[in-house]
Amino acid sequence: MIHENVVCPFCGCLCDDIVVTTEDNQITDVKNACAISKSKFLNHHVNMLESALVDGKEVSMDEAVDRATEILSSADNPLIYGLSSTECEAQRHAIHLAELLGATIDQTASVCHGPTILGTQDAGCVKCTLGEVKNRADLIIYWGCNPAEAHIRHFRRYSVFPEGLFRKGRNEREVVVVDVRATASARIATTFVKTEPGTDFENISLMRAYLKGKRDSLPDELRDLVEKMKTCTFGIIFFGLGLTMSKGKHLNVDAALRLVRDLNEFTKFSITPMRGHYNVTGAGSTMAWVTGYPFSVNFALGYPLSNPGEFSAVDVLARKECDAALIIASDPAANFPAEAWKHLADIPTIVMDPKVSLTTRIAKVSIPVATAGIEAEGTAYRMDGIPLRLKKIVQTSRPSDAAVLTKMIEKVRA
Amino acid sequence: MKIVLLSGRTTKQGVAAEIGKTSDDYLQNVAVIQLNPALMDQMGVKDGDRIEVKTLHGSAVVMCHKSDIEENMGFIPYGPWANLLIGSETQGTGMPDSKGTEAEIEKTDKNVESVDELLTRIVEGRK
Numbered sequence A: 001m002i003h004e005n006v007v008c009p010f011c012g013c014l015c016d017d018i019v020v021t022t023e024d025n026q027i028t029d030v031k032n033a034c035a036i037s038k039s040k041f042l043n044h045h046v047n048m049l050e051s052a053l054v055d056g057k058e059v060s061m062d063e064a065v066d067r068a069t070e071i072l073s074s075a076d077n078p079l080i081y082g083l084s085s086t087e088c089e090a091q092r093h094a095i096h097l098a099e100l101l102g103a104t105i106d107q108t109a110s111v112c113h114g115p116t117i118l119g120t121q122d123a124g125c126v127k128c129t130l131g132e133v134k135n136r137a138d139l140i141i142y143w144g145c146n147p148a149e150a151h152i153r154h155f156r157r158y159s160v161f162p163e164g165l166f167r168k169g170r171n172e173r174e175v176v177v178v179d180v181r182a183t184a185s186a187r188i189a190t191t192f193v194k195t196e197p198g199t200d201f202e203n204i205s206l207m208r209a210y211l212k213g214k215r216d217s218l219p220d221e222l223r224d225l226v227e228k229m230k231t232c233t234f235g236i237i238f239f240g241l242g243l244t245m246s247k248g249k250h251l252n253v254d255a256a257l258r259l260v261r262d263l264n265e266f267t268k269f270s271i272t273p274m275r276g277h278y279n280v281t282g283a284g285s286t287m288a289w290v291t292g293y294p295f296s297v298n299f300a301l302g303y304p305l306s307n308p309g310e311f312s313a314v315d316v317l318a319r320k321e322c323d324a325a326l327i328i329a330s331d332p333a334a335n336f337p338a339e340a341w342k343h344l345a346d347i348p349t350i351v352m353d354p355k356v357s358l359t360t361r362i363a364k365v366s367i368p369v370a371t372a373g374i375e376a377e378g379t380a381y382r383m384d385g386i387p388l389r390l391k392k393i394v395q396t397s398r399p400s401d402a403a404v405l406t407k408m409i410e411k412v413r414a
Numbered sequence B: 001m002k003i004v005l006l007s008g009r010t011t012k013q014g015v016a017a018e019i020g021k022t023s024d025d026y027l028q029n030v031a032v033i034q035l036n037p038a039l040m041d042q043m044g045v046k047d048g049d050r051i052e053v054k055t056l057h058g059s060a061v062v063m064c065h066k067s068d069i070e071e072n073m074g075f076i077p078y079g080p081w082a083n084l085l086i087g088s089e090t091q092g093t094g095m096p097d098s099k100g101t102e103a104e105i106e107k108t109d110k111n112v113e114s115v116d117e118l119l120t121r122i123v124e125g126r127k
């Protein structure tokens, strides 16, 4: 059977033109996908969590969910973390569960584009869709990101190469890459601007001062870049973890957002974060419309409070403040500093994941679930905030994240 | 030798993670550090040799690969090995300093730890 227009559940590009062939409920071929997407579809059944586990012993699904709910209900300060690699309905249930438990809930943005959210709360953000970029942008700037390795089809589908309404191809667009090293993405750029690590805030602030006529001189490369920005017809900055993870963090993003705002005095300019996990944008949106805050939320007082640094997962773990954890569609033992995740081995940790992960290796309870976007449907948000529908293309007896969380909610309420 | 440590995504890391993080592919593609060839010559190491990387926060043994990165930098893909080297201080943002940590590197005969060895060391070591 051939499934057309499948949405790829891997990165924030959320490509919606994947063609997947299944035979006897097995994926046999994947077209239009990049290497990572192909690997995700074709290997989705490899290294699966075969059965529910409690203390390393196989148990029934019901027993595992019972045990998980007991652990969470009896904890004083449970942590719920993950969310960005599952669909929005599951995210909504996870937030509901956090509210019932008086838990802390955080999503993976806190270790990727959390600083982007903080910067946006401060400065606002001039946004547009990827469709507008494809149709109109004549200046495309990738700042501190490497789509050639991380968002592989971004160039082809949305920015550099596609045939848009008013921009027909590569030669009608100028591409600039700003980074601390000459990445694979820098190779396709018209201009590569190399910066020193940790100098983004300084560079962007200088550019803003020059743009506003408060400064006459600027290093050549930066001056040329500002001139390009001022004189283009429709410009866009795509930025990545080069800004959010290095010195300055949210202040770097804040400066970039303000630079784009300033540029709109001269021309049309927008800015979009290159979101990593396919539904991390959805996790932020869902948390924001349910709790009022996009990440790092605590329900201990019965109502939501948000404070990154206090209720963010890395901090809660590093300070050993939680006494139980529920990890949904994420692998903090692989992705967090060891100094932080090791607390997960000290407390009862519950993991909901389709696959064996590093965190399932140290978990007390492991619950195998359907892979969202392959074995379960749902909604996900693309990096520009456009919601798309994930498809179910393979049947499975495993419950979806949403189904498991619904059961936990019923049990906590009972 | 002192370097500034960078970390990020690579296609190979993404592909291998989907096969499984306990797979050999993952180890081969993620437990690596990309260094400038001139720096490797100075250190007397070649492609595939093992390097011990130390920071204030911990240490990791990884294989070195040639790359066109600057001489004063090293790049380790996101993953458990890179995460041995960064701290958990977030300065009130939730985000640890994952890029731009200072590190000391030297040639070593120690083995690259497998994912399981690494987990065991951290879990045992915390007591």
Ligand code: SF4
Residues within 6 Å of the ligand: A008, A009, A010, A011, A012, A013, A014, A015, A032, A033, A034, A035, A036, A037, A151, A152, A153, A154
């Ligand atoms: S670019 Fe991202 S969304 Fe598109 S196919 Fe590749 S992994 Fe999937």
